[in-house]
Amino acid sequence: MMFPTANPATPAFVPRPSAERLGKRAQTGSSRPPGGSGHGLLHMFRSLTITTQLLIAMVGLVLVASASVGFSVYWTVERAILPLVAQRLEGDARRLANQLISKTGTYQADLKAQAISQPLAKFVETMRSGSPDRAYGWTMAEWKYAIEQQFITELAVKPDYLQLRVIGADGRELIRVDKGEAGLPPSAVPAAGLQDKSHRPYIPATLSTESGSIYVSAIDLNREFGAVEEPFVPTVRFAMPIDAADGSRFGLVILNVDMRESFDALRRAVPPASDLYIINGEGDYLVHPDRSLEFGFDRGERILFSQDQPNLAAAIGEEASGSTTMETDETPFLALAWVEAEVSRNLPPLSIIMTRPLQLSVVAPQVRETAGLVALIAAALASIAVALAARAIVRPIVAMTAGVADASAGRPVNLPTDRGGEIGVLARALTDYIERERFDTAIVNSSNDAILTTDRDGIIVRWNPAATLLFEVAEANAAGRKVEDVIAPPGAVEVESWFKSATGPGGTLGAVEISRERRDGSLSDIALRPSPVRAPDGSILGLSIIARDVTASREAQEMFRLSVEYSPAGNVLVDASGTIILVNAQTEAVFGYPRDELIGQPVDKLLPPAALGQHATFMADYLKSPSRRAMGNERDVFGRRKTGEIVPIEVGLTPVPTRNGMLVLAAIVDQSAARKAQRDLKARSDELERSNKDLMQFAYVASHDLQEPLRMVASFTQLLADRYQGQLDERADKYIHFAVDGAKRMQSLINDLLDYSRVGATARELEPVDIADIWTRVVRVSAKTIQSTEAVIETGDLPDRVLGDSEHLSRLLQNLLSNALKFRSEAPPHVTFGAERTGETWTFTMTDNGIGFEARDGTRVFEMFQRLNDRGRYEGTGLGLAIAKRIVDQHGGRIWVDSKPGHGSAFHFTLSPVDETSA
Numbered sequence: 001m002m003f004p005t006a007n008p009a010t011p012a013f014v015p016r017p018s019a020e021r022l023g024k025r026a027q028t029g030s031s032r033p034p035g036g037s038g039h040g041l042l043h044m045f046r047s048l049t050i051t052t053q054l055l056i057a058m059v060g061l062v063l064v065a066s067a068s069v070g071f072s073v074y075w076t077v078e079r080a081i082l083p084l085v086a087q088r089l090e091g092d093a094r095r096l097a098n099q100l101i102s103k104t105g106t107y108q109a110d111l112k113a114q115a116i117s118q119p120l121a122k123f124v125e126t127m128r129s130g131s132p133d134r135a136y137g138w139t140m141a142e143w144k145y146a147i148e149q150q151f152i153t154e155l156a157v158k159p160d161y162l163q164l165r166v167i168g169a170d171g172r173e174l175i176r177v178d179k180g181e182a183g184l185p186p187s188a189v190p191a192a193g194l195q196d197k198s199h200r201p202y203i204p205a206t207l208s209t210e211s212g213s214i215y216v217s218a219i220d221l222n223r224e225f226g227a228v229e230e231p232f233v234p235t236v237r238f239a240m241p242i243d244a245a246d247g248s249r250f251g252l253v254i255l256n257v258d259m260r261e262s263f264d265a266l267r268r269a270v271p272p273a274s275d276l277y278i279i280n281g282e283g284d285y286l287v288h289p290d291r292s293l294e295f296g297f298d299r300g301e302r303i304l305f306s307q308d309q310p311n312l313a314a315a316i317g318e319e320a321s322g323s324t325t326m327e328t329d330e331t332p333f334l335a336l337a338w339v340e341a342e343v344s345r346n347l348p349p350l351s352i353i354m355t356r357p358l359q360l361s362v363v364a365p366q367v368r369e370t371a372g373l374v375a376l377i378a379a380a381l382a383s384i385a386v387a388l389a390a391r392a393i394v395r396p397i398v399a400m401t402a403g404v405a406d407a408s409a410g411r412p413v414n415l416p417t418d419r420g421g422e423i424g425v426l427a428r429a430l431t432d433y434i435e436r437e438r439f440d441t442a443i444v445n446s447s448n449d450a451i452l453t454t455d456r457d458g459i460i461v462r463w464n465p466a467a468t469l470l471f472e473v474a475e476a477n478a479a480g481r482k483v484e485d486v487i488a489p490p491g492a493v494e495v496e497s498w499f500k501s502a503t504g505p506g507g508t509l510g511a512v513e514i515s516r517e518r519r520d521g522s523l524s525d526i527a528l529r530p531s532p533v534r535a536p537d538g539s540i541l542g543l544s545i546i547a548r549d550v551t552a553s554r555e556a557q558e559m560f561r562l563s564v565e566y567s568p569a570g571n572v573l574v575d576a577s578g579t580i581i582l583v584n585a586q587t588e589a590v591f592g593y594p595r596d597e598l599i600g601q602p603v604d605k606l607l608p609p610a611a612l613g614q615h616a617t618f619m620a621d622y623l624k625s626p627s628r629r630a631m632g633n634e635r636d637v638f639g640r641r642k643t644g645e646i647v648p649i650e651v652g653l654t655p656v657p658t659r660n661g662m663l664v665l666a667a668i669v670d671q672s673a674a675r676k677a678q679r680d681l682k683a684r685s686d687e688l689e690r691s692n693k694d695l696m697q698f699a700y701v702a703s704h705d706l707q708e709p710l711r712m713v714a715s716f717t718q719l720l721a722d723r724y725q726g727q728l729d730e731r732a733d734k735y736i737h738f739a740v741d742g743a744k745r746m747q748s749l750i751n752d753l754l755d756y757s758r759v760g761a762t763a764r765e766l767e768p769v770d771i772a773d774i775w776t777r778v779v780r781v782s783a784k785t786i787q788s789t790e791a792v793i794e795t796g797d798l799p800d801r802v803l804g805d806s807e808h809l810s811r812l813l814q815n816l817l818s819n820a821l822k823f824r825s826e827a828p829p830h831v832t833f834g835a836e837r838t839g840e841t842w843t844f845t846m847t848d849n850g851i852g853f854e855a856r857d858g859t860r861v862f863e864m865f866q867r868l869n870d871r872g873r874y875e876g877t878g879l880g881l882a883i884a885k886r887i888v889d890q891h892g893g894r895i896w897v898d899s900k901p902g903h904g905s906a907f908h909f910t911l912s913p914v915d916e917t918s919a
Helices: 019-027 037-047 050-067 069-115 118-129 140-157 202-207 260-268 310-316 359-409 421-446 465-471 483-487 495-503 551-565 585-591 609-624 672-703 707-724 730-761 771-781 783-788 806-822 880-890
Strands: 161-168 173-178 234-243 249-258 275-279 285-287 322-326 334-341 350-357 450-455 460-463 512-517 523-534 540-549 570-574 580-583 629-631 637-640 646-658 661-670 767-769 792-795 802-804 830-838 841-847 895-899 905-911
Touching (some): 069 140, 069 249, 069 334, 118 140, 118 249, 140 173, 202 234, 202 249, 249 260, 260 275, 310 322, 310 334, 310 350, 359 421, 450 465, 450 483, 465 540, 483 540, 495 523, 523 551, 570 585, 585 637, 585 661, 609 637, 609 661, 707 730, 767 771, 771 783, 771 792, 783 806, 802 806, 802 905, 806 830, 806 841, 806 880, 806 905, 880 905
Antiparallel strands (some): 161 173, 161 249, 234 249, 275 285, 275 350, 322 334, 512 523, 523 540, 570 580, 570 661, 629 646, 646 661, 767 802, 841 905, 895 905
16 A cells, blocks of 8 residues: 655645754764774765765766666566556546446336336236226226327437337237437337337346346347348347236336447547457457447358457456557557456346557567666676665665555554654654644544545545545545546536636635436535645645535425425515515415515515504514414404405414524415305305205105195095906006006105105214114014015124114115015025224125126116116115115215125125214
8 A cells, every 4th residue: 555645735844954963963973983994984974964875876876877777768668667558448448347337227227217117007907907997097098108108208318218118928019119210209109010029039038037127138230120220220128027916927118228329438438549349248349440340240240359359369368357468460569458347137248348559669679689788787887886875875764664664554653763864854754744644644534524635637646435435436446537537527527727716816716516426326416615735835736625415405405495486375584674585486476576576675565554554563572472373363364466456365474583583484375265265165055055945845745745646646546446447348457557556656756755855955963873773673674574585684793883863774774674685586585784893984784695786787776766677576766775875975984785696785884983982
């Protein structure tokens, strides 16, 4: 790990010793008497300053270096620079691979959103059932149209999306939307244009995958009706299986993506003088510098990478990624890098391969010819020069090097701080610097905010862990790159303009906000606060940028703004002086003022003249004890529109404490429509009351005045039948019988109509009643019929009490029991009556073994005068079940029936339980 660089904003300051102090140290440096000439020279060399020692040594080394330059150049070129170029090329290839993986991840997220959408689920449901869905009542065709519009919207905003389709389990297209051609919008393909795709390999592959997984097809050229489309369109298909509600496999939804723009984007990102190859798992070219070699497997002449470039294929071998340098016949020296891009779990990864010729290597053979001889001469001369200065220089330098290594590794630092001369000064200054640097690094790395530092060219030199989490980029992938290429979308920030602003008047930089797409496809709002890093002389060394994720706060602000702006009530915010600070759109609608005519004006502008004198007093009293409350609890409140019209309103007051004092938020609701609705409701209520009285009067007339003539007709026709039965011809007897029967049926019909009207007209207060007792009485009253039909009556569990009207409930049970005994089959009637608690209600059920009826007539039987059987076979007016339904409706319940021809019927109705706490 490299030792961290110093913070440019706080450079270490190393004091320079004075000449006087250096002189004293030179005089007291050693007390040993000089020995022989060798020892005397060594002692003199040691007593010199480190600057002088280094000067003498470097003079000798420069002489040696001039002789060994050939060898050094060769070594640098062939062993250092060239591998770095290959490594940089590998980084470029990895960046392209990540770009391709990120793009395919976005496609898969879009497909999954379509596959789990509600319209698609409803389409599957209605297609399976063959009837409209229960929730919306939409047919399969209506849901299909909704899906087509949803697909059209998706293709309209995604230019590289070719098709969105729904395909059944048999491989036939059910829904298909194509991208428009020649600038036309996307459109749905009519049924006649839908194709059979069962022969395509991605159909069975997708149908056999797990639910929720996504199958990605191999990238090939798009086909229409089995033939390759021209011009050639590289296409990849993302498919996801669709399951019905019962878990069976219905089919799949599939997205066709045009890869031309994605491949062109990768080509544009390739550095100059470099070549890009993209190979699929079988070795075919998907991208090649010569585009005529791409997709040979679909164009009739397959070209494999291993056959076309055997030298490159051999250098890559079986490794998933890497880089190397190599010599080829065409290029003296070539840098090669390769990275695998796994875009799908069901396919082999794609290989991103990049090459770059290295012109610098042309000089390598020339250097290689003389390097050996120069190296031998340089080694001999260097040995003599180094031997003279090694003992005096190496030892303190080794100690300093070891201390620096310890600092880089995070171990305790042990530098020779007690040594004299420049070494001691440097050791003490370096120790202080290391401690400051460790402290500064700990602060930066422990910060919850992302902190990054750039040099003067905008290249990232420091990247803390919080930046890795925020930008989802590792430090190794960020360091050495331009800051705008890492932290922001293209064009979002201009670092060069930041430097210009920093050098301008004031030298300050404002905060910048950007939106950045995360790996999961969501957007994050990030606030960037750059500041210049200055040297002691004021020059700018780089930038320090603090970044913070402000997505939550921005979303909260936006939600608050939208909730206020689109509130159904008018919102007016005023200060303590009564000046309007804020209004929303509904306030403009209620009062007719545009907001620029209200903001900054007194709130009295919205009050009628009659309220102006008292409003100031009301406002002052409210601010003395502010609280949430309605304004005008004991009186009507009115407002004044721009036109001068006075309108009734409701006002809710809410105090809003702020740092600048108390504000008041008034929520205003226009009551004009509500008041009109109240008046209309009262008028309708009066009309309904009058209508009920008329209905009661009609019932009275029907029960007396209308029935009296019927009684006379029935009585006298009966007397006529008794007196002249057999004395007239057979036809006359039949006519008399018809007259008597019609009169009796008319009496029954009038009586049932009277009962029906009484149920609707008499709204009695519900009270606790014993339903079991009512049922017992109904059975007792019907005992004669029960005995004559040999019926069996069973009673199940019943609640002790329910809320109801005992008279109406008795009529309800009597009608249901009479219905069960009347519509009996050949077998003796078997009737069961019971109840069970279902949530907040009691559900009662009366079942029979009668003749039953079709399920489609389940609603019709409760309508007036509806008969499902011939009148001659079963008596009745067709009002019994209509009366039963009206009784249940008046009790706040509901009634329904389950029936099947030949298997009897089960009538269900609900009643409210008795609240025992209030009973």
